Amino acid sequence: MSADLWMPSAEIATLQQRASIVRTIREFFYAREVMEVDTPSLSAASVTDVHLVSFNTSFVGPGHAKGLPLYLQTSPEFAMKRLLAAGSGAIFQLCKAFRNEEAGSHHNPEFTMLEWYRPGFDEFALMDEIDELMQLVLNVPAAQRLTYQQAFQQALGLDPLTATLAQLQQLAIEQGFADIAAHETHRDTLLQLLFCMKVEPTIGQDKPCFVYHFPASQAALARICEHDSRVAGRFELYYQNMELANGFNELTNAQEQAKRFTEDNVYRDANNLPQVPMDTRLISALEHGLPQCAGVALGIDRLVMLATKKHTIKEVIAFDVGRA
Amino acid sequence: MANYSTNEFKGGLKIMMDGEPCSILENEMVKPGKGQAFNRVRIRKLISGKVLEKTFKSGDTVEGADVMDTDLAYLYTDGEFWHFMNNETFEQIAADEKALGDSGKWLVENDVCTITLWNGSPIAVTPPNFVELEITETDPGLKGDTAGTGGKPATLSTGAVVRVPLFVQIGEVIKVDTRSGEYVSRVK
Numbered sequence: 001m002s003a004d005l006w007m008p009s010a011e012i013a014t015l016q017q018r019a020s021i022v023r024t025i026r027e028f029f030y031a032r033e034v035m036e037v038d039t040p041s042l043s044a045a046s047v048t049d050v051h052l053v054s055f056n057t058s059f060v061g062p063g064h065a066k067g068l069p070l071y072l073q074t075s076p077e078f079a080m081k082r083l084l085a086a087g088s089g090a091i092f093q094l095c096k097a098f099r100n101e102e103a104g105s106h107h108n109p110e111f112t113m114l115e116w117y118r119p120g121f122d123e124f125a126l127m128d129e130i131d132e133l134m135q136l137v138l139n140v141p142a143a144q145r146l147t148y149q150q151a152f153q154q155a156l157g158l159d160p161l162t163a164t165l166a167q168l169q170q171l172a173i174e175q176g177f178a179d180i181a182a183h184e185t186h187r188d189t190l191l192q193l194l195f196c197m198k199v200e201p202t203i204g205q206d207k208p209c210f211v212y213h214f215p216a217s218q219a220a221l222a223r224i225c226e227h228d229s230r231v232a233g234r235f236e237l238y239y240q241n242m243e244l245a246n247g248f249n250e251l252t253n254a255q256e257q258a259k260r261f262t263e264d265n266v267y268r269d270a271n272n273l274p275q276v277p278m279d280t281r282l283i284s285a286l287e288h289g290l291p292q293c294a295g296v297a298l299g300i301d302r303l304v305m306l307a308t309k310k311h312t313i314k315e316v317i318a319f320d321v322g323r324a
Numbered sequence: 325m326a327n328y329s330t331n332e333f334k335g336g337l338k339i340m341m342d343g344e345p346c347s348i349l350e351n352e353m354v355k356p357g358k359g360q361a362f363n364r365v366r367i368r369k370l371i372s373g374k375v376l377e378k379t380f381k382s383g384d385t386v387e388g389a390d391v392m393d394t395d396l397a398y399l400y401t402d403g404e405f406w407h408f409m410n411n412e413t414f415e416q417i418a419a420d421e422k423a424l425g426d427s428g429k430w431l432v433e434n435d436v437c438t439i440t441l442w443n444g445s446p447i448a449v450t451p452p453n454f455v456e457l458e459i460t461e462t463d464p465g466l467k468g469d470t471a472g473t474g475g476k477p478a479t480l481s482t483g484a485v486v487r488v489p490l491f492v493q494i495g496e497v498i499k500v501d502t503r504s505g506e507y508v509s510r511v512k
Contacts, residue, residue, distance in 0.1 A: 049358065051358065051359055051360055051361065089384075101331070101361070101382070102355060102361070103350070103351060103353065103354065104352055104353035104355075106354075107354075107355065109355055136466075176379075177379055179378065180362075180378070180379065180380070180381055184381075188358045188359070188360075191358055192359040192360045193360070193362060193379070193381075194416075195356070196354050196355075196356055196362065197354070197362070197364075197379065218358060218359065220358045234358075236356075236357075243357060245357060246357045246358060297355075298355075315333075
């Protein structure tokens, strides 16, 4: 097509700023004696998360004449937890993550993730550390903190933890999403729709905003809170209409983790989504013992977008998927 | 008509929405890291011309609209319909006032216009980007005046009114940009 598709989608000056941010991040962790690690991009298992689609391929070679199925990782979480269980102590990683079916102004199917884990931290101690890193990289004031319930209620006037399906449908219809709401029977889909479209634009505009205590039904790999079983030790960081990071007070219970993976596959089966084999090596690591820890994944491309005031992800990566 | 999934959405795709053919202007994916993906889509309704935003669950499908553009020469109006002809097949199509919209004031005999058909019937008429029309009425201006001083209104042979420089006079033919409704130049 166009002859200029050989050229980078980002300006060289932006890539220089990006390199400088990555250097700042590495130095932040070196100073805190957090070890940098490098885990596989290709793995025999992947996430069962019903909203993530992995790329898969097959290794053919010695010992695998008929091919070993492998998944490109949607995040380095499982491998990093195996390192933690093996006694690594605090670790961080800057790596590529891969998610099929995701492309847009804030999404590229291959993107750069910063993920780190802090044994002995809970989600609040980890939020403190993320806040310091954000102030350093983005030169912003200290972040605001809201519970999911507070953020939702102040934007939409409905308690997301007690609202019935019918109330959420009604609210979504009033907010202009009748086409989706009228036949949507999953509470969490309606919550995610309302949160993305109507809550996010109201928070984290002047300074970053942590939203914590997500509903237990959206716990993902976070532990359920002991003081209130309706919510989980999961948080997200938002700034200027960008979802920047997702973190957990990590679930360490192997049985509970295996149960959640199985439930995902049951949902997949019921909704014509492909089955994803459970990562039994992660389950074995949890059985061996994952130290109580908090961990977070932060999108580096989006961080660079905010630091350089760019509006599309392709302006901060060397070659977006259209030029890869 | 085929169905399209949100992954096939792109600018220019014609779909049915609330019983009306629409054209997609922009399609943006919105997806939380943990959670359902959505598509926020800007759409132009092709009959009313209204632009609106719609949100879809990613993976949902919508019905395509049988909409096509065809280039036809303007023939004449009988007051109720405006008649156009395909210069190769000589097939004729009549558009009503609703389909014509504001385009009537730019129609010049034998000019080739774009007619948008939905299920074979005209729903919109787009005149050429530039048309040449004669001035039938305007105030006499001062000699020696140049373009760009604000100008004066002039009525054209089709009834359209455009602002023209003061030196342009009744009986002259001018070139007009139909997209902006602005005077471009005199035609010698």
